[in-house]
Amino acid sequence: MMTEISLNILDITENSTRAGAKVVHITVEADEEKDLLVVIIEDDGCGMSKEQLASVKDPFFTTRTTRKVGLGVPFFREAALQANGKFEIESEVGVGTKVTAEFQLSNIDRMPLGDINGTVHQLVIYHPETDFVYKYIFNGNSFTMDTREFREILGDVPLNNPEVSEYIKEYLSENKFKTDNGKKF
Amino acid sequence: MKSLEELKAIRDKMQGQVGLRAESEAGTRVVVGMATCGIASGARPVLTALADAVAQKQVPDCAVTQTGCIGLCQYEPIVEVIQPGKEKVTYIKMTPEKALEVVDKHLLRGQVITEYTIGNALK
Numbered sequence: 001m002m003t004e005i006s007l008n009i010l011d012i013t014e015n016s017t018r019a020g021a022k023v024v025h026i027t028v029e030a031d032e033e034k035d036l037l038v039v040i041i042e043d044d045g046c047g048m049s050k051e052q053l054a055s056v057k058d059p060f061f062t063t064r065t066t067r068k069v070g071l072g073v074p075f076f077r078e079a080a081l082q083a084n085g086k087f088e089i090e091s092e093v094g095v096g097t098k099v100t101a102e103f104q105l106s107n108i109d110r111m112p113l114g115d116i117n118g119t120v121h122q123l124v125i126y127h128p129e130t131d132f133v134y135k136y137i138f139n140g141n142s143f144t145m146d147t148r149e150f151r152e153i154l155g156d157v158p159l160n161n162p163e164v165s166e167y168i169k170e171y172l173s174e175n176k177f178k179t180d181n182g183k184k185f
Numbered sequence: 186m187k188s189l190e191e192l193k194a195i196r197d198k199m200q201g202q203v204g205l206r207a208e209s210e211a212g213t214r215v216v217v218g219m220a221t222c223g224i225a226s227g228a229r230p231v232l233t234a235l236a237d238a239v240a241q242k243q244v245p246d247c248a249v250t251q252t253g254c255i256g257l258c259q260y261e262p263i264v265e266v267i268q269p270g271k272e273k274v275t276y277i278k279m280t281p282e283k284a285l286e287v288v289d290k291h292l293l294r295g296q297v298i299t300e301y302t303i304g305n306a307l308k
Binding site: 018156 | 187189191192193195196198199200219220221222224225229232233240250251253
């Protein structure tokens with residue numbers, strides 16, 4: 001198992017980049033009144049066939065050849081279900097894949113969200129071919145980071161340039177704080 | 186608050202510099218396994234420690250990247266050091282502390298830390 005939901009998000013989104021996604025939308029929404037944490041990862045990658053989709057929750061199914069098990073989706077699903085949540089995965093070949101995980105926010109068995117900024121930063125820096133649209137919502141307040149917007153300004157300067165990387169790190173932490181006032185959950 | 190103006194300033198500063206994208210094939214590549222197996226066993230802090238140390242200590246001509254499953258899940262987190270003309274070195278069961286040692290000894294001084302390599306574990 002992973003120790004943080006943000007590590008599950010990192011893992012699942014790695015699949016999106018490997019599926020050749022051009023743009024990945026990551027949404028994290030926490031609402032204390034609804035007692036709900038929702039994570040949505042949606043990509044425009046190669047998608048999966050009905051057969052693949054049916055077996056993706058099975059730990060002993062994987063598309064890789066380096067090993068015989070694929071635990072990414074089962075881990076994420078288990079994390080949601082153990083926190084009185086829901087898990088859904090939709091996919092269409094040539095269109096993309098959408099993974100939705102819901103958690104009961106106050107559930108004792110819900111893993112902490114963890115270092116979500118670290119996850120988003122790492123995804124952006126190490127996947128220069130992919131764009132990310134990250135939306136973070138807390139009790140109705142929200143902010144969105146869109147790497148396409150950054151790229152438009154940056155022109156030839158890559159997102160993994162050390163100064164840009166530092167900028168993105170600070171951008172994420174300032175905006176997250178502004179949105180949730182530093183609330184840990 | 187971080188403004189987009191600030192990003193423009195970074196661009197203006199960087200654009201004058203030559204060899205911006207130069208991650209030359211000739212340099213050192215440090216690769217961290219970042220599949221489910223790696224992530225679950227702590228690859229993220231290892232990657233962060235490596236990237237920060239390489240930048241901070243200004244290791245010359247060195248790129249830190251990540252990859253998928255290397256197929257040796259039981260030995261994760263795995264770090265591979267690939268240098269032209271040399272045999273690839275595979276470090277296993279890495280931690281941020283061991284990663285910093287790799288930066289100091291291997292990347293900066295050219296000494297392979299045999300103790301942490303897969304070759305050593307398989308002996």
